[in-house]
Amino acid sequence: MQLTSYETASEMMQSLSAQIASELSAAIALRGRACLAVPGGSTPGPLFDLLSQAALNWANVTVMLTDERWVPTDSPRSNTGLIKNRLLVNSASAARYIALYAPGLDHVGGARALSQQVAPNLPIDVVVLGMGADMHTASLFPGAPELSLAQDARADAVMPMVPVGSDLEPRVTLSAQALETARQTHVLIIGDDKKTALAQAQSLSPIDAPIAQFLPNATVHWSPV
Numbered sequence: 001m002q003l004t005s006y007e008t009a010s011e012m013m014q015s016l017s018a019q020i021a022s023e024l025s026a027a028i029a030l031r032g033r034a035c036l037a038v039p040g041g042s043t044p045g046p047l048f049d050l051l052s053q054a055a056l057n058w059a060n061v062t063v064m065l066t067d068e069r070w071v072p073t074d075s076p077r078s079n080t081g082l083i084k085n086r087l088l089v090n091s092a093s094a095a096r097y098i099a100l101y102a103p104g105l106d107h108v109g110g111a112r113a114l115s116q117q118v119a120p121n122l123p124i125d126v127v128v129l130g131m132g133a134d135m136h137t138a139s140l141f142p143g144a145p146e147l148s149l150a151q152d153a154r155a156d157a158v159m160p161m162v163p164v165g166s167d168l169e170p171r172v173t174l175s176a177q178a179l180e181t182a183r184q185t186h187v188l189i190i191g192d193d194k195k196t197a198l199a200q201a202q203s204l205s206p207i208d209a210p211i212a213q214f215l216p217n218a219t220v221h222w223s224p225v
């Protein structure tokens with residue numbers, strides 16, 4: 001794992017945005033297209049604001065979330081709103097977006113159907129992972145009954161997940177295999193609590209600390225605020 005520390009989140013977002021744009025351009029130059037997977041949550045908005053303005057051939061980029069809450073895409077709980085408002089704007093409005101939601105299906109049937117759409121786009125060229133203080137990443141949650149299935153190398157590309165102890169909605173997540181086979185992995189975290197969790201995760205198994213599986217090949221980007 002490579003840890004890059006920045007003084008401020010703003011400096012971190014600028015640097016990471018430039019790195020991702022360069023990696024996507026290189027993928028397009030090599031293979032004619034690129035696949036980018038990004039997290040939801042409260043951290044990546046400023047990264048999306050910058051990346052959306054990057055000068056690259058966005059028409060050849062497929063964007064997807066690493067995970068999504070199983071709510072309609074116009075719900076305020078949906079991460080798709082964040083992507084549509086802050087990433088798929090400016091130059092990036094030309095990108096193709098695969099929403100991890102299927103109207104009319106529950107999260108289990110939906111994950112199966114979405115796997116068919118996601119699988120042809122694998123391997124992901126660039127994945128950005130967030131992390132919670134409980135060491136979950138994407139929607140691979142410690143303690144969830146579905147976790148070991150989502151961590152099985154034979155798992156479908158998209159898997160259902162219900163966070164334990166939460167009365168919130170079910171979710172779907174890219175499988176651990178889909179995430180681990182990404183060509184470039186960036187972990188984006190802010191704050192001392194997440195830095196402490198990251199250090200703890202390095203000595204734990206992916207069952208207890210799902211982020212641990214992705215650290216050996218990742219660049220971690222951290223700022224205190």
Ligand SMILES: O=C1O[C@H](COP(=O)(O)O)[C@@H](O)[C@H](O)[C@H]1O
Pocket residue numbers: 038039040041042043044066067068129130131132133137138139
């Ligand atoms: O639940 C989630 O949490 C993580 C971390 O979110 P943050 O709000 O602490 O930045 C996120 O990476 C993941 O995509 C999301 O579904």
